[in-house]
Structure formats: structure tokens, C-alpha cells
Amino acid sequence: MEFQPVVMAAGRGSRMTDLTCKSHKALLPIGNMPMMWYPINMLEMAGFTEAIVVVLDSFATEAQKVLTEICDVKMRLDFIGIPDTEYWGTADVLRHIKDRIKTDVLIISSDLISDVSIHDIANVHRTYDATITSLLSNIPEQYNEIPAPGPKSKKKPEKDYIGLDEKGCRVLFYTPEADLDAEKVKISKSLLKRHPCVSIKSNLTDCHLYLMKKWVIDFLMEKRSISSIKGELLPYLTKKQFSKPKREDLPNTDASVLSANVAKDIFSFISQDPMLKKVEKTSTWIDHTGDMDNCYHGNQIRCYAYLQSSGFCARTNTVSSYCEINKQIPRLLQALAPEKEIPTKHSSAVIKGTSQVGSECLVGEGVTIGDKVSIKRSVIGKHCTVGDKVKITNSVILDHVNIGECCNIQGSIVSSNSHIIDKSDLKDCIVGTGENVKGKYTNEALTDVHRMIEI
The missing domain is CATH 2.160.10.10 (Hexapeptide repeat proteins)
Structure with a gap:
């Protein structure tokens, strides 16, 4: 198996507590099917036969029953519970299930509903041998503007500022709006030397679907201060793309001190399997010219994205999006589940x-x-x-x-x-x-x- 799927279904629905105070978010119905069925159906349509499903301990049994008995899911699902008393981020969850991860990993949120082809995202990941590849979309932006049922709220949705290269697929800059200093976007000179043309986008949605190298999870075991993929790990990896290993920065350091430093350096986790190096040189997926001439061979860490610009893509993480997606789902079911008669x-x-x-x-x-x-x-x-x-x-x-x-x-x-x-x-x-x-x-x-x- 090239990618091991992990469905993140332990979210508590903190942005939609009026609906989740007595119900588990992942089991809220959308079009009379539980929310978490949609990403699992995506995986099934892409040809996956098994997946890890991370849920809270309190509804692991119920989730398993609903998906297998009511939704008739044929995939082999390995349910892993996390304590209800713990408020873990997605990176914390990856640390929790590390022993179950045997290959590169495909992480997908239980609130994602999309007709995107996972094969298209995987093709970008393979072509550039990316460290992490994200699914981005500008389609869900409309749901942020739709009034939600219930008391009126003036809270604006948070934006992410994402810098892309001229091809629109390499992620060069990534920071949440909350992390900006006086609303100013700062770009390093080293980045601009390699990529003089950077397109900064503020209207893209991170859909919480990632393809990731297995060694990144090994790194997370060392870097325990990182709690979430989207808010912390992704910005960290994006910045590290143009950095150098500490060994190069400390040429005169004592050997024992150097060893202690390198053990904590992200570059020491990158796989150096000789067989993989031969595959890189001969692979028809990897473009060794043009963009790759400077970027691929010069950077050990590479962050890429697949931009879904057509079709349907939305995250059901607010009351307004939940309401609107339910209204649209009757016309979308055929595209989302063509093999299932609903x-x-x-x-x-x-x-x-x-x-x-x-x-x-x-x-x-x-x-x-x-x-x-x-x-x-x-x-x-x-x-x-x-x-x-x-x-x-x-x-x-x-x-x-x-x-x-x-x-x-x-x-x-x-x-x-x-x-x-x-x-x-x-x-x-x-x-x-x-x-x-x-x-x-x-x-x-x-x-x-x-x-x-x-x-």
C-alpha cells in the first residue's frame, strides 16, 4: 500500500456547539448519511480497501456500527479511540497512532465533502516527491458569506495567507491570519532569490486532506511542541524548505555536541534509502528539468498543493456550512457516490x-x-x-x-x-x-x- 489512509473523526465541533452539544460531530447527518461516511466513501472510490479511523472513545462502538451496518461500508476500518478527556490536535493524534503507520500517509478530515479525485492529488505528490501535499480549494469560500441559522454573529472567518510559485502548485509561504505581525506578510530574501514570482492567496481553503511522508511522523515524535497539522506543522515545513541542515551550519562543532544537535534537526529524519535514490533518478513521475532543476535537487523538504478549481468541495465545520451543504446534497449525491443508490x-x-x-x-x-x-x-x-x-x-x-x-x-x-x-x-x-x-x-x-x- 503506497499511502495509508487515516480519517480524523475525533473533532468536537467547537464551531457548531448548538448541534454538537448532545451529538458527535462526525455522526451528524448530511443528506441522511453520517458526515464521516463521505470521506470514507472518497477513499473507497479511489480503490482503498482499508483505513484507520480515529474517534473519541465515547462513540467508537457507535461509529463502527453506523458505518458497517447502516452505511454498508466494505472497507476494513481500524477504529482507534482517543480519551474524551484529552483535547489533542491532529499532530498529537499522529503521534498516538505512530506504531500503526507503516507507509506514507493520507490524512483526511471527517468533515470534508468533495468530488475531487485522490489520484490527481497523488500525482502531484509523486511528481515532485513532496514531503507534504495539501488539497486547497477556493470553492468553499461562498459558505462563509451565507448567514447561519441562530443568533446573528459578527465573527469573521479566519484566512490563511498562502504563497504559491508561478505554476501554482509549490507552497512557498504559509501563515494563518492570526500569526501575521500587524497584518504584514514578510517573505525572506532567500525565498525570493529562488522564486522571484510569488503569488499570495488569501481566498484559498485548506481542506484538511494531506499526503505526507512517513518520516514526518517520526519527526513529530521529537518535535512534541507541534500540536496541529494545519496550524503548526504545515507552516513549519514550509519555512524549513529553504533551510540547511545543522551539520552544515556547525562545521567546527565537537562531534558529541554535533550528534546531539543533529538528532533534533528535522533533516536527520529524512529517508536516505539508496534504493529510493535510484528510483528518483529513473522515475517517470519526477520532472528533473525546469522547475525541478533548482527546486527539487536543492531542497530536501518540499511542500506542494493540489488546487481544486471545479466541482464540489467544502468542509462542514460551521453551522452555516452544515446547513448549506445539506441543501445542496440532493443534487450532489450522484457525483459523490455514483455506485451507491441513495x-x-x-x-x-x-x-x-x-x-x-x-x-x-x-x-x-x-x-x-x-x-x-x-x-x-x-x-x-x-x-x-x-x-x-x-x-x-x-x-x-x-x-x-x-x-x-x-x-x-x-x-x-x-x-x-x-x-x-x-x-x-x-x-x-x-x-x-x-x-x-x-x-x-x-x-x-x-x-x-x-x-x-x-x-
Whole structure:
């Protein structure tokens, strides 16, 4: 196996706590399939037969049951739990599973939904024999501008400033907006000497999909101060591309001191397998001329990116993105899972009388819809009951929800096991798990979390 897939599914959903306070983020339904099924389906479509799935201990059993029994995943999944009491970053997780990693690794977040071909990303990684190759996209930017259900927030999404070479595939500069000094982008002279043309992008999204050399994980065991891949490891590797090993910087150092320093230097972890060197010289994947003439042979660390410029790509890490992706998923399912038949209206669903359910909707298993109901651009979860004369527009209704007669629900998310009383009117609201709601609300978060904050 060339790349060992690792699905990061232990995230707590800190940016969408109204939805995750009683549910695990990775199991939140998108189009009536759990969120974490989508990246696993990507891997399955790319031909992978096994993967490591990292989850919190508290839902490891549930995740395994949902994916194998309900989603019918054929891949062999090795579930590894991490303690619920630990707040580890993605780099911390790699250290935790180091003994399970035998080859170069493919890391993918459980909240990524994309129709990108993993083969295309792998081709860039192979061509330049990259240390790390990231998936970048400017497609998800639209979701940051869509108003989210619930209380209005003025918080702006954080940007990353990414410098690319003239070909647009080598990452020369990478820093989060929060790390900028007085909003000034500083570029070293050594970088500009090698790459006088640097294109700085602030509208690209790091999709949290990485192809990475195995030796990087060995380095992380030494560099324990690095906690996350995106926020710390990637900027660190990007800067190190144009550095030199410490051995070259300390020519007159005593041998014992030199040995201690080199052991901590990132360059000492880079594989020097003679067979790999022969492969590099003869490989048809590696371009030894042009860009590679100066960059490939001159740098032992190389950071690259694949930019997805068409199709669909988004991360479900905010309430607004979760809501919008659910609205779009009915038209995307065929492209995302062409080999899996997912009906827009489950055969067990009962739609009474003159009710109308739009073609851009999804209706789950065991749903009962009363008479004179109108449902547009919405997802109705499993085993829901919708009363007579109800209007549902641009909304996401999760599993086991009971909606009474004559209700009007617009632009809202209603969490599992909730009950919306007759004649209620919800506009741009979030209803928490197991809530009973009656009345008229606009831009409200009707959840235990907000009630505790108010008290």
C-alpha cells in the first residue's frame, strides 16, 4: 500500500456547539448519511480497501456500527479511540497512532465533502516527491458569506495567507491570519532569490486532506511542541524548505555536541534509502528539468498543493456550512457516490394527499408527511412525522422529529428527537436535541447551551 489512509473523526465541533452539544460531530447527518461516511466513501472510490479511523472513545462502538451496518461500508476500518478527556490536535493524534503507520500517509478530515479525485492529488505528490501535499480549494469560500441559522454573529472567518510559485502548485509561504505581525506578510530574501514570482492567496481553503511522508511522523515524535497539522506543522515545513541542515551550519562543532544537535534537526529524519535514490533518478513521475532543476535537487523538504478549481468541495465545520451543504446534497449525491443508490425519497416514506415535496429535497426512511404539506430545498431525516398544512423551506430536519400541524419552518435546523408544537413559526433558528418548541421565533438558538448561557 503506497499511502495509508487515516480519517480524523475525533473533532468536537467547537464551531457548531448548538448541534454538537448532545451529538458527535462526525455522526451528524448530511443528506441522511453520517458526515464521516463521505470521506470514507472518497477513499473507497479511489480503490482503498482499508483505513484507520480515529474517534473519541465515547462513540467508537457507535461509529463502527453506523458505518458497517447502516452505511454498508466494505472497507476494513481500524477504529482507534482517543480519551474524551484529552483535547489533542491532529499532530498529537499522529503521534498516538505512530506504531500503526507503516507507509506514507493520507490524512483526511471527517468533515470534508468533495468530488475531487485522490489520484490527481497523488500525482502531484509523486511528481515532485513532496514531503507534504495539501488539497486547497477556493470553492468553499461562498459558505462563509451565507448567514447561519441562530443568533446573528459578527465573527469573521479566519484566512490563511498562502504563497504559491508561478505554476501554482509549490507552497512557498504559509501563515494563518492570526500569526501575521500587524497584518504584514514578510517573505525572506532567500525565498525570493529562488522564486522571484510569488503569488499570495488569501481566498484559498485548506481542506484538511494531506499526503505526507512517513518520516514526518517520526519527526513529530521529537518535535512534541507541534500540536496541529494545519496550524503548526504545515507552516513549519514550509519555512524549513529553504533551510540547511545543522551539520552544515556547525562545521567546527565537537562531534558529541554535533550528534546531539543533529538528532533534533528535522533533516536527520529524512529517508536516505539508496534504493529510493535510484528510483528518483529513473522515475517517470519526477520532472528533473525546469522547475525541478533548482527546486527539487536543492531542497530536501518540499511542500506542494493540489488546487481544486471545479466541482464540489467544502468542509462542514460551521453551522452555516452544515446547513448549506445539506441543501445542496440532493443534487450532489450522484457525483459523490455514483455506485451507491441513495433515493431522494425513501421507499418506506408515506406522503399523503396533495402534499408537494420538491425534487431538490431528501426524505428519509420511515417518514410520514401529512396532507397539504409543502417541502422545498430541505432534508427530512429518518422516522420523522410532519403534520397537515406544514411548510418547510431551506431547512434541515434531523431524525425522529415530530412537527405538528400548520407549522412554518424556514432556514432552520431542527435537531433529533425534537417536537415542534402545532402552529409554531420558526425562521432562521436552531432547535437543539430533544427540545419541545412552541411559538414564533426568529434567529434564535433554542438549545440547552444557550439557556445555560442566559442563566
